[in-house]
Amino acid sequence: MAELDPSKKVADRYLKREVLGEGTYGVVYKAIDTQTGQTVAIKKIRLGKQKEGVNFTALREIKLLKELKDPNIIELIDAFPHKGNLHLVFEFMExxxxxxxxxxxxxxxxxxxxxxxxxxxxxxxxxxxxxxxxxxxxxxxxxxxxxxxxxxxxxxxxxxxxxxxxxxxxxxxxxxxxxxxxxxxxxxxxxxxxxxxxxxxxxxxxxxxxxxxxxxxxxxxxxxxxxxxxxxxxxxxxxxxxxxxxxxxxxxxxxxxxxxxxxxPRPAPKKESKASDVDSQDGPTVLSPPRKSRRIMPGRDGFEGNSLQEDKFDDNAGNFRQTVADNTGKNGPAPMSLDFSLFGLKPPNRxxxxxxxxxxxxxxxxxxxxxxxx
Known part of the structure; x- marks a missing residue:
């Protein structure tokens, strides 16, 4: 039996829940890490067509958050590409x-x-x-x-x-x-x-x-x-x-x-979506709100509109994923999924x-x- 694509393994790890917000660069979902049971937030970022190049805003955010580890800074858990989109997995914040x-x-x-x-x-x-x-x-x-x-x-x-x-x-x-x-x-x-x-x-x-x-x-x-x-x-x-x-x-x-x-004091927690309301095959979930995010309130008409649906993960994303060596030792954080050689590229002058x-x-x-x- 052929070994599953490592990118699909990562994608299948997260059970997608409701949409948390939609912004300029993509959509944010709530998700469950099926391996740990941890609730996470996944920011799905549209990378665009090849001629538009790499989304340097997303890559810059990944690079900086890998360096900034602190209780008062959001934790970036993982990052992986899939079907031309980049997914950032964050700790979930209420x-x-x-x-x-x-x-x-x-x-x-x-x-x-x-x-x-x-x-x-x-x-x-x-x-x-x-x-x-x-x-x-x-x-x-x-x-x-x-x-x-x-x-x-x-x-x-x-x-x-x-x-x-x-x-x-x-x-x-x-x-x-x-x-x-x-x-x-x-x-x-x-x-x-x-x-x-x-x-x-x-x-x-x-x-x-x-x-x-x-x-x-x-x-x-x-x-x-x-x-x-x-x-x-x-x-x-x-x-x-x-x-x-x-x-x-x-x-x-x-x-x-x-x-x-x-x-x-904090706002009253929002009503949790039932598992039966979510297609478990629909893909992963997302965290911190994207820039200029439009908050989507529960109960609003069109909450699960087609434009916000996550494509199912398939086996075609393996060529994008490379594991980065972890220089922090065995006790350090787990290596991420993204190839950081992309940071060697320079964005066009503005x-x-x-x-x-x-x-x-x-x-x-x-x-x-x-x-x-x-």
């Missing part, structure tokens, strides 16, 4: 910080807030120690497990800091809106506050907006909290407090102490902001803040 914030039945005490902030900073401190910039910090990328532990997730935009000639791409059409919100909250930075600002490659001079008192933005915050926030929100990176320094701030040692994660874009940005900002001051 919810995220955005759901906690939006739940009107949840009241966050000062100790709860302090706990969530502390766990976020712990994850960030590990990233920065490894010279990794997350670059997409927001509540729905801060996942929360059943034990209350908060973990940083979605490293698709993350970059290694300090590489020679490294250029970072812009985030898109929302840059102006983001700058407007930052300036409205903290005022526009001046050369006196940030001397090196005028030497930035895409520097734009914009209309001055005074900073409102920090207390007006956070009226219920303690003096220690405001002091920490003022140090974290400093424009000049040379003067700004680091993540590790923030963790050592007196805010975290003063009363009330951070709430123990297991005691943090355009940077032009002088025309810079002029357009300045006009938009002057118009926005000019209207606010009228």
């Amino acid at each position: 919810t995220d910080l955005e759901a906690v914030i939006r739940d009107r039945n949840i009241f966050l005490s000062p100790g709860d807030i302090k706990s969530y902030l502390q766990m976020t900073l712990k994850g960030l401190a590990v990233c920065h120690k490894k010279w990794v910039l997350h670059r997409d910090m927001k509540p729905n990328n801060l996942l929360i497990g059943s034990n209350g532990q908060l973990k940083l997730a979605d490293f698709g935009l993350a970059r290694i800091f300090g590489s020679p000639d490294r250029r970072f791409t812009h985030q898109g059409s929302s840059d102006i809106d983001q700058l407007g919100k930052i300036f409205a909250a903290f005022g526009t930075p001046s050369p006196a506050q940030w001397p090196d600002m005028v030497y930035l490659p895409d520097y734009v001079e914009y209309q001055h907006v005074p900073a409102p008192p920090l207390r007006s933005l956070f009226p219920m915050a303690s003096d220690d909290a405001l002091d920490l926030l003022s140090k974290m929100f400093t424009y000049d990176p040379n003067a700004r407090i680091s993540a590790q320094q923030a963790l050592e701030h007196r805010y975290f040692s003063s009363a009330p102490l951070p709430t123990v994660p297991e005691k943090l 355009p940077t902001i032009t002088s025309a874009d810079r002029s357009h940005l300045k006009r938009k900002l002057d118009l926005e803040f000019g209207n606010q001051n009228d």
Whole structure:
């Protein structure tokens, strides 16, 4: 009897459950690891046609998460290709910080807030120690497990800091809106506050907006909290407090102490789909929400639409899978399924902001803040 394709063996290992979300790059499923009984999340990423090349966002996320092992960073369990798609297997997380914030039945005490902030900073401190910039910090990328532990997730935009000639791409059409919100909250930075600002490659001079008192933005915050926030929100990176320094701030040692994660309030768990509602032959399951994920709520019409159905795994994916040698020794993590020689490839260069874009940005900002001051 012929030996089964190793890629199919991996695919058959996971029993797919319900869809958790759909994003730009693919679909996220909940799944069961039939070998361990562990619930996992599987992000299925569409790699596109051959002429479109490799999805470097997905490969970058895999590479970075293999280096970032910490209780406050999401664990990437495995990665394997199948039928032109890449599947990332993550530990399953019950919810995220955005759901906690939006739940009107949840009241966050000062100790709860302090706990969530502390766990976020712990994850960030590990990233920065490894010279990794997350670059997409927001509540729905801060996942929360059943034990209350908060973990940083979605490293698709993350970059290694300090590489020679490294250029970072812009985030898109929302840059102006983001700058407007930052300036409205903290005022526009001046050369006196940030001397090196005028030497930035895409520097734009914009209309001055005074900073409102920090207390007006956070009226219920303690003096220690405001002091920490003022140090974290400093424009000049040379003067700004680091993540590790923030963790050592007196805010975290003063009363009330951070709430123990297991005691943090969380949204009520969603109703679990019955096994009979899921085709056990339909394939695997997925974890952390993909970028720009659209949350799909239980009971919604079209929840199991055809566009979200996972193809059944077959025996044709064996040529994609190669086992990577584990250099950590016998007690280290299990090797992953993906051939990391792909990281030797370089993505195409992306355009940077032009002088025309810079002029357009300045006009938009002057118009926005000019209207606010009228």
